[in-house]
Amino acid sequence: MQKIVVIDYGMSNLHSVCSALAQVAEGQAEVVISQDRAEIASADRVVFPGQGAAADCMHALNELKLADVVRKAASEKPFLGICMGMQVLLQQSEENDGTPCLGLYDGSVKSFRRHVNPEEKxxxxxxxxxxxxxxxxxxxWSGIPQDSYFYFVHSYFVQPVDEEYAIGRTDYGLEFASVIASDNVFAMQCHPEKSASNGLRLLANFIHWRGA
Amino acid sequence: MPLAKRIIPCLDVDAGRVVKGVKFVDIRDAGDPVEVAKRYDREGADEITFLDITASSDQRKTMADVVEKVASEVFIPLTVGGGIRSVADIRHLLNAGADKVGINTAAVRDPNFVREAAERVGSQCIVVSIDAKRVSPEGQPKRWEIFTHGGRNATGIDAIQWAQKMCEYGAGELLLTSMDRDGTKQGFDLDLTRSISDSVTVPVIASGGVGCLEDLSTGVIEGHADAVLAASIFHFGEYTIEQAKAHMLSQGIIMRA
Incomplete structure (x- = not known):
């Protein structure tokens, strides 16, 4: 049976993402929560969630010595980043007066307040x-119609230098990259585990995805 | 297509059971929070809010069990309010699968609790519940103040200033209830809702007084609410969430289909 590891670095509530994965796995995959380097390295696929502040997330990843394990997993196996787990894949974030991130993608994480025209209110x-x-x-995207609704909760958005990676876009005062993907990585700003049937479909697709 | 407005059914839970007469003919146990939540999810509810009205503190832990069961089967955002006093209470509920917690009395007692909570778990998890009541006499410019204990205890705090302060302290969202309208079915206090919504930069959920579908749409159009919360019109089967959404769409309000 394939093993899906949900990376636990103390920065998010993992109950919902694990319940949603278990629901769509229908007994065909084992869902494991772990912060153990060996366990993550042995996974068939990896989910990288996260919420809270960028500096806290990077601090936790560095403390637990998980930064290189996350980078390696993203290059080797199907990898799903969710919310802050997407944002920290870029080079840096404006949050907390500038936070260096994992740097898998050239580009940065920007604040809605700072970058959206105030007249948009x-x-x-x-x-x-x-x-x-x-x-x-x-x-x-299999089985998910164009312009489907997903649940978002965030104050910062990613801006990759190479627009080619932005395979999903969302409008909120400005148009931002709500999904970035390349090779084994699929990362989204929204929460598939809270996005009802569209989110469950996406997670089911992830479980069956072979990656690049 | 911009952000959709939200419709949020609210369930009162006492010692693990849904109370205040939810009447659905098609579910086996109308007191079971899981069954009721699943039903609202099927109808298209955008979130579900649970208000823990358990009086005895030793039965409060049952709320986390309720959340855990619901969050294992219902994959939309869940908010829990009622009796939250510490960061430990918040963590317990978030770990059980809640996405947001509502803080009310504890914020009035100690505003710094909101700041501490937002710093520890993130603003996106912190909803500050504001119970406001009009205090200005008829004919005077309208003023509202914060009340606690179901509208019985006055605090003398101005509602708009309080809303702004709570945002500054880290509230990620406000749940605004008009104590004048709660339970009356006369519609939201639209002046209150608009005054608060226009003076803060976080989303505002309007609550208190919904008696018909028009009340929901005017809450958004005239009250400038980002989301609308209602209990009895959905529980008693007067309207389904689907009907509410169809009505909102007919008024030009963006809804998740």
Whole structure:
């Protein structure tokens, strides 16, 4: 049976993501929560969630010596980043007066408050259901219609230098990259584990995805 | 397509059971929070809020069990409010699968609790519940103040200033209840809702007084609410969430289909 490791670095509530994975796995996969380097290295696929502040997340990853394990997993096996688990894949974040991140993608994480025109009068956090425009085909979109709703809650958004990686985009005062993907990595700003049937479908697709 | 407005059914839970007469003919146990939550999820609820009204403190732990069971089967955001006094209480509920917690009395007692909670678990998890009541006489410019204990205890705190302070302290969202309208079915206090929503930069959930579907849409259009919360119109089967969404869409409000 394949093993899915959900990386636990103390920065998020993992109950919902594990319940959702277990639900769609239908007994075909083992879902393990772990912060153990060997366990993560032995996974068939990896889920990298996260919430809270960028500096706290990077601090926790460095304390637990998980930064290189996360980078390696992303290069070797199907890898799903969720929320802060997407943001820290970039080079740096504006949050906490500038936070260096993992640097898998060139680009940075920016604040809605700072970058959206004040005349748009948006509320921050961006909280609730918004649509994702699928910019490129991807196995994880299978069965999910264009412009489907997903649940978001965040105050910062990613801006990769290479727009080609932004395979999903969402509008909130400005258009931002809500999904980035390349090779084995699929990373999304929204929470598939809280996005009802669309989210469950995406997680099911992830479980069956072979990666690059 | 911008962010959708949200419709949030609210369930009162006492010692692990849904109370205040949820009446659905098609579910076996209308007191079972899991069954009721699943039903609302199927109808298209955008989130579900649980209000823990358990009086005895030793039965409070049952709320975490309720959340855990619901979060294992229902994959939309869950908020829990009622009786939360410490960061430990918050962590316990988040670890059980809640996405957000509502803080009310504890914030009035010690505003720094909101700051501490937001720093520890993140603003996105912290909803500050504000119970406001109009204090200005008829004909005077409208003013509202914060009340606690179901509207019985006055605090003398101005509602708009309090809302702004709570955002500054780290609230990620406000749940605003008009104590004048709660339970009356006369609709939201639209002036209150608009005054608060326009003076803060976080999302505002309007609550208190929904009696018909028009109340939901005016809460968004005239009250500028980002989400609307209601209990009895859904529980008693007067309207389904689907009907509520269809009505909102007919008024030009963006809804998750």
């Amino acid at each position: 948006i509320k921050v956090p961006h909280m609730g259901w918004n649509t994702i425009q699928q910019k490129q085909e991807h196995p994880l």
